[in-house]
Amino acid sequence: MLSKDQVQKIASLARVEIGDDEAEKYSKELSDILGFVEKLNEADTEGIEPIAHITGANNVTREDKVVSYSNETKENMINNFPEKKDRLNKVKAVF
Amino acid sequence: MIFDIKHIVFSMIKDLHQKLVNQEITSEKLTEEYFDKIEEKDTEIKAYLSLNKEFALDKARAVDKKIKNGEETDLLAGLPCGVKDNICIEGLLATAGSKILENYIAPYDATVITKLKNSDSVFLGKTNLDEFAMGSSTENSAYQTTKNPYDISRVPGGSSGGSAASVAAEESVWALGSDTGGSIRQPASLCGVVGLKPTYGMVSRYGLIAMASSLDQIGPVARSVEDAAVVLSRISGKDRFDSTTMNTAEKKYEDLLGADISGLKIGIPKEYFAGEGLDKSVEKKVREAIGKYERLGAKIVDISLPSADFSLATYYIIMPSEVSSNMARFDGIRFGRSVGAESEKTGADYTLWDIYFKTRAEYLGKEVKRRIMLGTYALSAGYYDQYYLKAQKVRALIKKEFEEAYKKVDLILSPTSPTTAFKIGEKTENPLAMYLADIYTVTANIVGVPAISVPCGTIEAEGKNLPVGLQLMGKWFDEETLLNAAYVFEQSK
Numbered sequence: 158m159l160s161k162d163q164v165q166k167i168a169s170l171a172r173v174e175i176g177d178d179e180a181e182k183y184s185k186e187l188s189d190i191l192g193f194v195e196k197l198n199e200a201d202t203e204g205i206e207p208i209a210h211i212t213g214a215n216n217v218t219r220e221d222k223v224v225s226y227s228n229e230t231k232e233n234m235i236n237n238f239p240e241k242k243d244r245l246n247k248v249k250a251v252f
Numbered sequence: 253m254i255f256d257i258k259h260i261v262f263s264m265i266k267d268l269h270q271k272l273v274n275q276e277i278t279s280e281k282l283t284e285e286y287f288d289k290i291e292e293k294d295t296e297i298k299a300y301l302s303l304n305k306e307f308a309l310d311k312a313r314a315v316d317k318k319i320k321n322g323e324e325t326d327l328l329a330g331l332p333c334g335v336k337d338n339i340c341i342e343g344l345l346a347t348a349g350s351k352i353l354e355n356y357i358a359p360y361d362a363t364v365i366t367k368l369k370n371s372d373s374v375f376l377g378k379t380n381l382d383e384f385a386m387g388s389s390t391e392n393s394a395y396q397t398t399k400n401p402y403d404i405s406r407v408p409g410g411s412s413g414g415s416a417a418s419v420a421a422e423e424s425v426w427a428l429g430s431d432t433g434g435s436i437r438q439p440a441s442l443c444g445v446v447g448l449k450p451t452y453g454m455v456s457r458y459g460l461i462a463m464a465s466s467l468d469q470i471g472p473v474a475r476s477v478e479d480a481a482v483v484l485s486r487i488s489g490k491d492r493f494d495s496t497t498m499n500t501a502e503k504k505y506e507d508l509l510g511a512d513i514s515g516l517k518i519g520i521p522k523e524y525f526a527g528e529g530l531d532k533s534v535e536k537k538v539r540e541a542i543g544k545y546e547r548l549g550a551k552i553v554d555i556s557l558p559s560a561d562f563s564l565a566t567y568y569i570i571m572p573s574e575v576s577s578n579m580a581r582f583d584g585i586r587f588g589r590s591v592g593a594e595s596e597k598t599g600a601d602y603t604l605w606d607i608y609f610k611t612r613a614e615y616l617g618k619e620v621k622r623r624i625m626l627g628t629y630a631l632s633a634g635y636y637d638q639y640y641l642k643a644q645k646v647r648a649l650i651k652k653e654f655e656e657a658y659k660k661v662d663l664i665l666s667p668t669s670p671t672t673a674f675k676i677g678e679k680t681e682n683p684l685a686m687y688l689a690d691i692y693t694v695t696a697n698i699v700g701v702p703a704i705s706v707p708c709g710t711i712e713a714e715g716k717n718l719p720v721g722l723q724l725m726g727k728w729f730d731e732e733t734l735l736n737a738a739y740v741f742e743q744s745k
Contacts, residue, residue, distance in 0.1 A: 164625070167629045172583070172608040193568065197562060208644050233342070237356060237359065238586065248585055249592065249603060249607060
């Protein structure tokens with residue numbers, strides 16, 4: 158069973174604020190699901206390589222060049238900024 | 253309100269296309285009719301989140317003009333369709349069913365949309381879904397719960413429940429959905445329509461708001477197998493914006509239907525019929541379908557997929573892990589709702605951290621947060637080997653088993669969903685019970701194979717006839733055999 162402290166630690170890693178009552182609820186729900194996936198321990202995976210890509214695609218490359226987007230697309234993107242100053246995305250100070 | 257639903261097995265797309273080309277109807281008139289149907293039915297069904305009336309009618313008129321001028325038009329030209337709201341259409345809202353994207357206007361077209369625009373498709377609007385496609389009933393949508401047109405006290409399935417309900421209720425000719433663990437097939441099954449999840453890598457995911465990138469595929473929900481084939485032929489192909497797409501032979505799948513299936517080997521995995529969760533009357537319908545295939549000349553082969561039992565557990569590690577990574581972009585900084593943008597009104601003085609934590613707490617729904625938390629835990633230091641790495645190994649194991657099975661059979665048959673449509677509210681309090689709705693569908697995503705759900709009868713419950721779906725899984729990139737077998741089944745009496 159995950160403790161409420163463990164749940165708060167996970168929430169902090171995930172950058173989600175949760176209250177004490179939510180932590181309690183998550184501790185039960187997450188523990189239930191983790192209990193269910195414990196089943197995987199029964200699978201014998203000795204000598205099995207983990208799969209990274211299901212169709213076997215590997216190192217797909219393309220030419221490294223700048224592809225310009227239309228001004229319209231650029232404006233559309235800028236319009237989606239939650240806060241902006243002129244055409245710049247306004248963010249809080251990092252430090 | 254009682255909805256009169258006609259189950260059809262012909263190509264609605266070809267039928268309407270012919271009428272357009274013969275100028276018996278116009279696309280404008282047809283599109284208006286669909287908007288009328290939406291107006292009439294959708295207050296109850298709630299399949300759509302937003303409508304696109306002005307642009308749709310403009311497009312329809314442009315198609316009419318082409319036809320009048322004697323220009324050749326594509327099968328999909330002028331036909332009104334629905335698009336799941338996690339697929340971007342430039343200039344239209346793309347909420348993905350989430351409050352955090354309530355104000356998000358897509359700045360570009362998804363590749364599938366670019367392709368459909370080349371076919372002159374008419375987009376009626378954006379259809380409802382569980383928030384970020386996380387759910388099996390649309391009850392996790394931040395906006396509304398879609399109703400099953402066969403019984404409005406029941407869910408349409410999910411997450412592409414809006415798309416499936418819109419097709420079943422004739423609020424669209426066909427619709428686009430996305431499928432990460434069954435999100436096209438399960439609602440198609442519950443709404444009595446056809447749903448196809450193509451092979452991973454067949455259809456570009458560019459412009460699909462990502463849920464679990466190694467599992468997501470876009471595909472059609474349609475009235476008939478032929479219609480699904482028409483759409484697949486137009487949305488598939490390699491795309492430089494999605495490096496997981498593969499070079500596949502460009503086929504017109506709709507022209508490859510109707511081939512004799514005698515000798516076709518269909519595998520019946522015993523594990524898929526052994527679970528206690530499988531409703532007896534659903535099992536009966538699926539067994540009748542197997543009988544029908546036998547009469548059509550297919551060879552029924554009993555097979556065993558012992559690792560199938562691990563599929564759902566594998567899925568519930570890999571999917572939330574990828575979710576936790578993909579959802580990191582919703583941080584209140586670049587797009588979407590943000591507590592920072594509202595702080596000017598509220599006067600709150602937030603730090604950067606506050607913006608992350610409070611934006612995500614405020615605007616993400618509870619199932620999304622649950623999966624982010626689960627994935628964050630599975631990927632965190634000290635647990636990675638135990639969960640994620642283990643799941644990726646089991647995934648390899650399951651794939652190997654499928655490769656072995658496909659040496660013996662051409663297709664694998666099972667129910668699509670263990671039950672018919674369940675009641676709204678029945679499973680919302682128990683996430684694990686909801687997850688079990690995907691038990692037969694997740695494996696196709698885990699191993700990447702194509703899979704289709706086709707109606708195979710109805711079961712009466714409380715005076716309503718609830719549809720049952722049959723699932724067929726094919727070999728990687730062999731949509732041709734899969735669609736043909738589904739088509740032959742659908743067409744036979």
